[in-house]
Amino acid sequence: MKLVYTVASAFLVVLIAQSAYASEKLSAQDYAYNSTCLNHLRSHIKRELQAAVTYLAMGAWANHYSVQRPGLANFFFDSASEEREHGLKLLGYLRMRGHNDLDILPSSLEPLNGKYEWENSLSALRQALKMEKDVTESIKKIIDYCADAEDHQLADYLTGDFMEEQLKGQRNVAGLANTLQGVLRKQPRLGEWIFDNNLSKSMAV
Numbered sequence: 001m002k003l004v005y006t007v008a009s010a011f012l013v014v015l016i017a018q019s020a021y022a023s024e025k026l027s028a029q030d031y032a033y034n035s036t037c038l039n040h041l042r043s044h045i046k047r048e049l050q051a052a053v054t055y056l057a058m059g060a061w062a063n064h065y066s067v068q069r070p071g072l073a074n075f076f077f078d079s080a081s082e083e084r085e086h087g088l089k090l091l092g093y094l095r096m097r098g099h100n101d102l103d104i105l106p107s108s109l110e111p112l113n114g115k116y117e118w119e120n121s122l123s124a125l126r127q128a129l130k131m132e133k134d135v136t137e138s139i140k141k142i143i144d145y146c147a148d149a150e151d152h153q154l155a156d157y158l159t160g161d162f163m164e165e166q167l168k169g170q171r172n173v174a175g176l177a178n179t180l181q182g183v184l185r186k187q188p189r190l191g192e193w194i195f196d197n198n199l200s201k202s203m204a205v
């Protein structure tokens, strides 16, 4: 009888240990976890994804037969993929830092200002440049806030990896807008077509 009790109690101990194992989740949140700082980053993911959707709308517009700017369409579609990639990088970063919310993605997304059409290539590029500058400003504000909140790891990650890519993208859009403006000054009628033709060729390389 004593043996039966011993076996039964050992079995009970194993069961309790198993249920504790099943219900216990170990936190990955680190020492510098600052909820406000990470929430700013979370909001920034929406900004990156909205930039992706805006570039998609620009690409679709430039690709329409009535606009017919295939070079610009490819540039905008590539830019949309890059912005989506930035959103994914930040999602991965938040997970790495132990941000536990699963409800992390924006419930709705539409292009900036609900806009799907542009007057011409230059007006689309000007809006793209403004959007890039707003994204840069948002990243800078997060860096400032998180450095003050002593989350130096996040401030460093955004300053190094993230900001450099952002600034390169911004510089690229500014360069394209300036080139187009220059071509249009010399060739007001054909300038947009010449610019798009050259952009198509340079993207094909």
Ligand SMILES: [Fe+2]
Residues within 6 Å of the ligand: 048, 051, 082, 083, 086, 135, 166
């Ligand atoms: Fe971005």
